[in-house]
Amino acid sequence: MGPVTFWSAPYAAGPVRASVPLPGSKSITNRALVLAALAEGSSTVTGALRSRDTNLMIDALRALGIGIEGVDTTLTITPAPLTGAAVDCGLAGTVMRFLPPVAALADGDVEFDGDEQARTRPLDTILDGLRAAGADVDGSALPFVVHGHGAVRGGTVTIDASGSSQFVSGLLLSAARFDEGITIHHSGKPVPSMPHIEMTIEMLRAAGVRVESPSDSTEADTWVVAPGPIRPVNWTIEPDLSNATAFLAAAAVTEGEVSVPFWPHRTTQPGDAIREILERMGADVVLAESVLTVRGPKQLHGIDIDLHDIGELTPTVAALAALAEGPSWLRGIAHLRGHETDRLAALSTEINRLGGQVTETDDGLEITPAPLHGGQWHSYADHRMATAGAILGLRVDGIEIEDIGTTAKTLPDFVGLWSHMLDGSS
Numbered sequence: 001m002g003p004v005t006f007w008s009a010p011y012a013a014g015p016v017r018a019s020v021p022l023p024g025s026k027s028i029t030n031r032a033l034v035l036a037a038l039a040e041g042s043s044t045v046t047g048a049l050r051s052r053d054t055n056l057m058i059d060a061l062r063a064l065g066i067g068i069e070g071v072d073t074t075l076t077i078t079p080a081p082l083t084g085a086a087v088d089c090g091l092a093g094t095v096m097r098f099l100p101p102v103a104a105l106a107d108g109d110v111e112f113d114g115d116e117q118a119r120t121r122p123l124d125t126i127l128d129g130l131r132a133a134g135a136d137v138d139g140s141a142l143p144f145v146v147h148g149h150g151a152v153r154g155g156t157v158t159i160d161a162s163g164s165s166q167f168v169s170g171l172l173l174s175a176a177r178f179d180e181g182i183t184i185h186h187s188g189k190p191v192p193s194m195p196h197i198e199m200t201i202e203m204l205r206a207a208g209v210r211v212e213s214p215s216d217s218t219e220a221d222t223w224v225v226a227p228g229p230i231r232p233v234n235w236t237i238e239p240d241l242s243n244a245t246a247f248l249a250a251a252a253v254t255e256g257e258v259s260v261p262f263w264p265h266r267t268t269q270p271g272d273a274i275r276e277i278l279e280r281m282g283a284d285v286v287l288a289e290s291v292l293t294v295r296g297p298k299q300l301h302g303i304d305i306d307l308h309d310i311g312e313l314t315p316t317v318a319a320l321a322a323l324a325e326g327p328s329w330l331r332g333i334a335h336l337r338g339h340e341t342d343r344l345a346a347l348s349t350e351i352n353r354l355g356g357q358v359t360e361t362d363d364g365l366e367i368t369p370a371p372l373h374g375g376q377w378h379s380y381a382d383h384r385m386a387t388a389g390a391i392l393g394l395r396v397d398g399i400e401i402e403d404i405g406t407t408a409k410t411l412p413d414f415v416g417l418w419s420h421m422l423d424g425s426s
């Protein structure tokens, strides 16, 4: 670990006005890579995100024997027999939850490890689920080993996926390659981040896999994947809408105007919900000809919102709420305690350090706006904590953000894009 560095978050003296094109979605890129690796022929990925999380996925698949060629955002993936390997998950939920089922199909031992902080992220649910599907797995958290035997039986498994939707997505992505496919029953509190499971299902169907989800059967909380081939696909990746939210928030908090081009008309990305959130908070939001434009109001309203399905947006919404004129309640997000860091604790600690008034509840945050002052903002190796600090910095002079480089998890050029966005502002 290098020395701790702090970045002076730029203060916006006036309204921010900019158009900001964003790189590809982390969630779609990493699903496309996994499906391409398991397909029956070569696939391409165009507009891939290249960031720490996606590069870890690429490195891991290569280590498992998959051919991945190409430069930058255009990749060709050529499946090959899966072999034993060592996989570095970093802090990437998509790598640590999507690859164990792939590893179980390999011939040989696959050793998983990751960042120190990743060792506390929940994994037991998916590793137990894999064992129930007949895989040979040692361990319940990072580091762990999957002893691949070239095939997985599959069948019916019951898991409690209330901690993360990625437990369901991870099993679904590989299940067509299991001898019996898979039937997943969820038993427990509601599964969070359902749009991310929809994303998995849509992408599986695009690759010719037969999937039944609760929305097309009478059985709640049950997903079924039939065994069968995964077709190669030429994937085109949408821009990352969750990363876009920080830039759109810049317009919302400075009475500015920010546009994001190539906004999809229909998407499973949770980031799309920022449109409704910003409107409810008083911003003017227009989607026309694939360009999303947000115009900030004189003063943002507080919001009472259940973010269970779209927890990824919490750090942005918390920053907006801290700068609003009335109180906000962010609910349904207890599972954020298992994200990159305990995001409920991190957001309340850091906003309060700057003079804010945030209380953690059982399943969320209560945010009462208070005059904020400059000071240090700790990132906890969490890309979205760092970007939340940057949003506050636009309105609060003197915020110093620890380890802004952590944004490379999903957006390596955050500083460049943020500075460029501010170039044209007065």
Ligand SMILES: O=C(O)C1=C[C@@H](OP(=O)(O)O)[C@@H](O)[C@H](O)C1
Binding pocket: 026, 027, 028, 093, 094, 163, 164, 165, 166, 169, 192, 193, 196, 311, 312, 335
């Ligand atoms: O499948 C995915 O790509 C993701 C699912 C969600 O995870 P949780 O269900 O753990 O919140 C989300 O928060 C994460 O950033 C990405």
Ligand SMILES: C=C(OP(=O)(O)O)C(=O)O
Binding pocket: 091, 092, 093, 094, 312, 339, 340, 384, 410
């Ligand atoms: C929770 C997140 O990431 P991960 O994919 O590592 O779970 C996130 O990006 O907000």
